[in-house]
Amino acid sequence: MDRRAVLSASTLTVLSLILVLAAVWGWNALFPDPADESDSPAVAAPTCTPTTVEGRRIRTREITVSVYNAGNRAGQAGRVLAALEDRGFRAGAIGNAPEGVEVARAQVWAASEDDPAAQLLARHLGRRTPVVAGERLGPGLTVMVGNNWNKLARAPRAIRVEPDEETCG
Numbered sequence: 365m366d367r368r369a370v371l372s373a374s375t376l377t378v379l380s381l382i383l384v385l386a387a388v389w390g391w392n393a394l395f396p397d398p399a400d401e402s403d404s405p406a407v408a409a410p411t412c413t414p415t416t417v418e419g420r421r422i423r424t425r426e427i428t429v430s431v432y433n434a435g436n437r438a439g440q441a442g443r444v445l446a447a448l449e450d451r452g453f454r455a456g457a458i459g460n461a462p463e464g465v466e467v468a469r470a471q472v473w474a475a476s477e478d479d480p481a482a483q484l485l486a487r488h489l490g491r492r493t494p495v496v497a498g499e500r501l502g503p504g505l506t507v508m509v510g511n512n513w514n515k516l517a518r519a520p521r522a523i524r525v526e527p528d529e530e531t532c533g
Contacts, residue, residue, distance in 0.1 A: 423452070423522040424488075427481045428504025430456030434467040435511035444470075444489075444509045447516050451488055457502030470513045473498035473506035480525045481505060487519035 429448050433441040441458040449455050461467070470489040474482035477495045482505055486493040489507065500506045 420525060421522040422480050422484060422525050424448075424484065425452045425454065427485060428454040428456045429485060429507055430500070430502025430504055431458050431507045431509060432461040432465075432501060433459070434461035434465045434508045435513075437511055440509055440511075440513070444507065444513065448485075448488065448507075451516065451519075452521055453485070453488075454504065456504045459502070461508050462501070465508060467508040467510035468512050469493065469510055471496050471508045473500060473508065475500075479505075480523060484519070484523050487523075488516050489513070490517045 429445065431441040431445040431448070441460070445455055445458050470493045472482045472486045472489065472493060472495045474495055474497065476482075477497050479495065482495040485505055485507070486495050489509075490513075498506070
C-alpha cells in the first residue's frame with residue numbers, strides 16, 4: 365500500500381470513531397437513563413425545610429422554586445422559572461402539573477398560606493396570585509402556571525418578616 369492509501373484509511377477510521385461517539389452521546393442526551401435523573405441538580409436540590417425567622421428580611425435568593433405547567437402552552441414552566449431566576453430565585457424542578465390540576469394564571473403552593481417566602485414569590489407572579497396550602501412537588505415552593513400567565517409583576521426582592529414567623533427556607 366502506498367502512503368496516501370494508509371493516510372486515507374487512518375483518516376476514515378478516526379472520523380468513523382468520532383461519528384460513533386457523537387451518535388452515542390446524542391442518543392444519551394435525547395433519551396436519558398431514568399436511573400441517572402436522580403443525580404440531576406434540579407432533583408438533588410434540598411426540599412423546603414420549615415425555618416423560623418426572627419424579624420429579618422427574606423430575600424429572593426433564599427427561596428427555591430419549582431414550576432409546573434398546568435396549561436397547554438409548551439415550555440411555559442421553563443420560561444417562568446427562567447424569569448424567576450433572573451429575579452434571584454433559586455431554580456428547583458420544572459415539569460407538567462399532575463392530572464386534574466386546573467390553574468388559569470398562577471398559584472403558589474406552600475405548607476401554609478401565610479408563608480412569607482410564598483407571599484414574596486406570589487407578588488412576583490402578579491398581585492392576584494393566590495398562595496394555596498398544598499403539597500410541594502419539587503424542591504422549595506411550588507408554582508403552578510396556567511395558559512393565562514404572561515409576565516412577572518413589579519415586586520420587591522425582599523420583604524420584612526414578622527418576628528418568629530416560619531417560612532420555607
